[in-house]
Amino acid sequence: MRRLRLPLPPAEFPLVWEPGDEVELRPTGELEARTAILHLLLARCFGMPPQAAMSWLLSSHLVDQVTPPESQFVMGGRGDHRSFVLHHDAVYALAWVLGLTKHLDPATPTDDRLMDLLPNIAAGETFARWRSRTLAAPRPAGDAAAMLDFHYCLDWGYLEAERTGAPLPGLIDANAIGQRRWALEWAVVFHGPYHDPPPGWEEVDLST
Known part of the structure; x- marks a missing residue:
C-alpha cells in the first residue's frame, strides 16, 4: 500500500481472518x-443473442450454477448492464486464482491475453x-488468501483516494479493485468459529 502511495486502512480495520482459521479454495x-x-x-453485454447464450449454458451443463439475477440478464437483458460489464475484472481475478494468468497487479488493467485463455464461446467451445x-x-490457498487480504486493504485505499481526490497508482479505479476483491472473497473459503458457511456469488459482502 505504501509503495502504491495509497491511504492506509485505520488501525481498527477488521481482519479478514482470525488466528487459527483454516483456509482453502473452492473446488476447481x-x-x-x-x-x-x-x-x-x-x-x-457485447451483443451475444439470448438464445445463443442459453444454448451455450445448456450444452455446457451450467444452467444450475447461474444466479437468478444472471439468468434474468441472460434471457431478457434485465438488470444493471454496467455492473455485468465490470465483471471483466472479477474474471481476471478468478483466472489468477486458477493459475491462468501470472499476475494480478493493482496498478495495471487485465492481461491482454485474458480473452484467449477463456472459453471461445463464439466458436462454440463448450465448458x-x-x-x-x-x-x-x-x-495455493495461502497465496490466494494473502491476495484477498491485499485487495481487502486496496478496496479501502482506492475508495478513500477517490473520495479525497488523491491520485491513483495506475490505470484502474476502485470499481475494478472491488470486482477483483469480490472474486477473491468468493473463491477463498475460511473455516473457523467466526466464519459462516461460504456465501453464494450474490451473497458476498463487500460492505466492510
Missing part, C-alpha cells in the same frame, strides 16, 4: 464454472472442451 470445477459464466455474461484445453493449476 466450481472456480472454472464461475469464470465461464461471468465470461458468458460479458458476451451478452468441458475449455477445461480440457486450459488444464488449470489453482494457486
Whole structure:
C-alpha cells in the first residue's frame, strides 16, 4: 500500500481472518464454472443473442450454477448492464486464482491475453472442451488468501483516494479493485468459529 502511495486502512480495520482459521479454495470445477459464466455474461453485454447464450449454458451443463439475477440478464437483458460489464475484472481475478494468468497487479488493467485463455464461446467451445484445453493449476490457498487480504486493504485505499481526490497508482479505479476483491472473497473459503458457511456469488459482502 505504501509503495502504491495509497491511504492506509485505520488501525481498527477488521481482519479478514482470525488466528487459527483454516483456509482453502473452492473446488476447481466450481472456480472454472464461475469464470465461464461471468465470461458468458460479458458476451451478452457485447451483443451475444439470448438464445445463443442459453444454448451455450445448456450444452455446457451450467444452467444450475447461474444466479437468478444472471439468468434474468441472460434471457431478457434485465438488470444493471454496467455492473455485468465490470465483471471483466472479477474474471481476471478468478483466472489468477486458477493459475491462468501470472499476475494480478493493482496498478495495471487485465492481461491482454485474458480473452484467449477463456472459453471461445463464439466458436462454440463448450465448458468441458475449455477445461480440457486450459488444464488449470489453482494457486495455493495461502497465496490466494494473502491476495484477498491485499485487495481487502486496496478496496479501502482506492475508495478513500477517490473520495479525497488523491491520485491513483495506475490505470484502474476502485470499481475494478472491488470486482477483483469480490472474486477473491468468493473463491477463498475460511473455516473457523467466526466464519459462516461460504456465501453464494450474490451473497458476498463487500460492505466492510
